[in-house]
Amino acid sequence: MCLAVPGRVLRTAEVDGTVMAEVDFGGVRKEVCLQYVPDAAVGEYVVVHVGFAIQRLDETSARQTLANFERLGLLEEEFGEGFELAAGARNSVEGTDR
Numbered sequence: 001m002c003l004a005v006p007g008r009v010l011r012t013a014e015v016d017g018t019v020m021a022e023v024d025f026g027g028v029r030k031e032v033c034l035q036y037v038p039d040a041a042v043g044e045y046v047v048v049h050v051g052f053a054i055q056r057l058d059e060t061s062a063r064q065t066l067a068n069f070e071r072l073g074l075l076e077e078e079f080g081e082g083f084e085l086a087a088g089a090r091n092s093v094e095g096t097d098r
Helices: 059-071 072-078 081-094
Strands: 003-014 018-025 028-033 045-051 052-057
Touching: 003 028, 003 052, 003 059, 018 045, 028 052, 045 059, 045 081, 052 059, 059 072
Parallel strands: none
Antiparallel strands: 003 018, 003 045, 018 028, 045 052
16 A cells, blocks of 8 residues: 655755655655645645655644554554654653553
């Protein structure tokens, strides 16, 4: 399955004439193309599908969607072992190991 997943823009840069961003998906960070939303700013949430940000999303909706996806196991399916490791590290830091 290939989901459109919300993530928070951490930084942006132009690479070979294309606006790119480092986006955080609840602990997993990926490089994402911002060609469809080139004015997305650091701190904003974007919905990402197959490596492209396709729209902005408010923080509350983004966090709710990520929580629902995680609860359903869809983030592990989408990001694989990387998500499990990031979630485990995040939970250890927060003191909420499962």
